[in-house]
Amino acid sequence: MNFDPHFKSLQDSRTDINIRYELLDIVFLTLVAILCGAEGCKDIQRFGESKLEWLRKYRAFEQGIPRRHTIA
Numbered sequence: 001m002n003f004d005p006h007f008k009s010l011q012d013s014r015t016d017i018n019i020r021y022e023l024l025d026i027v028f029l030t031l032v033a034i035l036c037g038a039e040g041c042k043d044i045q046r047f048g049e050s051k052l053e054w055l056r057k058y059r060a061f062e063q064g065i066p067r068r069h070t071i072a
Helices: 023-035 041-050
Strands: none
Touching: 023 041
Protein backbone atom coordinates (compact mmCIF):
# COMPACT_ATOMS: atom_id res chain seq x y z
CA MET A 1 0.00 0.00 0.00
CA ASN A 2 1.40 3.35 -1.00
CA PHE A 3 -0.49 6.16 0.68
CA ASP A 4 1.82 9.12 -0.01
CA PRO A 5 1.26 9.76 -3.74
CA HIS A 6 -2.45 10.25 -3.22
CA PHE A 7 -2.08 12.90 -0.53
CA LYS A 8 1.30 14.59 -1.26
CA SER A 9 -0.46 17.52 -2.93
CA LEU A 10 -2.20 18.55 0.31
CA GLN A 11 -1.12 22.01 1.40
CA ASP A 12 0.09 22.31 4.98
CA SER A 13 -1.08 25.69 6.28
CA ARG A 14 0.60 25.29 9.67
CA THR A 15 3.46 27.62 10.53
CA ASP A 16 6.92 26.20 11.22
CA ILE A 17 6.55 26.81 14.95
CA ASN A 18 3.44 24.59 15.11
CA ILE A 19 4.80 21.61 13.19
CA ARG A 20 5.82 18.67 15.33
CA TYR A 21 3.99 15.90 13.50
CA GLU A 22 4.10 15.21 9.78
CA LEU A 23 0.85 16.23 8.09
CA LEU A 24 0.66 12.93 6.21
CA ASP A 25 1.06 11.03 9.49
CA ILE A 26 -1.97 12.87 10.88
CA VAL A 27 -4.01 12.37 7.70
CA PHE A 28 -3.14 8.66 7.52
CA LEU A 29 -3.93 8.12 11.20
CA THR A 30 -7.24 9.95 10.91
CA LEU A 31 -8.33 8.13 7.76
CA VAL A 32 -7.50 4.67 9.10
CA ALA A 33 -9.02 5.34 12.53
CA ILE A 34 -12.28 6.59 11.02
CA LEU A 35 -12.45 3.57 8.72
CA CYS A 36 -12.10 1.43 11.85
CA GLY A 37 -14.95 3.20 13.65
CA ALA A 38 -13.36 6.17 15.45
CA GLU A 39 -15.90 8.92 16.06
CA GLY A 40 -13.83 11.89 17.13
CA CYS A 41 -10.37 13.18 17.90
CA LYS A 42 -10.17 11.36 21.22
CA ASP A 43 -11.03 8.05 19.53
CA ILE A 44 -8.47 8.73 16.81
CA GLN A 45 -5.75 9.36 19.40
CA ARG A 46 -6.65 6.19 21.31
CA PHE A 47 -6.69 4.16 18.11
CA GLY A 48 -3.25 5.50 17.18
CA GLU A 49 -1.79 4.74 20.57
CA SER A 50 -3.09 1.17 20.46
CA LYS A 51 -2.00 0.55 16.84
CA LEU A 52 1.27 2.49 16.68
CA GLU A 53 3.39 -0.52 15.77
CA TRP A 54 1.07 -1.36 12.85
CA LEU A 55 0.84 2.28 11.74
CA ARG A 56 4.64 2.49 11.57
CA LYS A 57 4.62 -0.15 8.84
CA TYR A 58 3.21 2.55 6.55
CA ARG A 59 4.36 5.90 8.01
CA ALA A 60 7.24 6.84 10.32
CA PHE A 61 5.33 8.50 13.18
CA GLU A 62 8.72 9.71 14.42
CA GLN A 63 7.13 11.83 17.15
CA GLY A 64 4.59 9.18 18.09
CA ILE A 65 0.86 9.75 18.00
CA PRO A 66 -0.37 13.35 18.13
CA ARG A 67 -2.70 14.40 20.92
CA ARG A 68 -6.37 14.97 20.16
CA HIS A 69 -5.91 18.75 20.10
CA THR A 70 -3.32 18.44 17.35
CA ILE A 71 -5.55 16.07 15.39
CA ALA A 72 -8.42 18.55 15.64
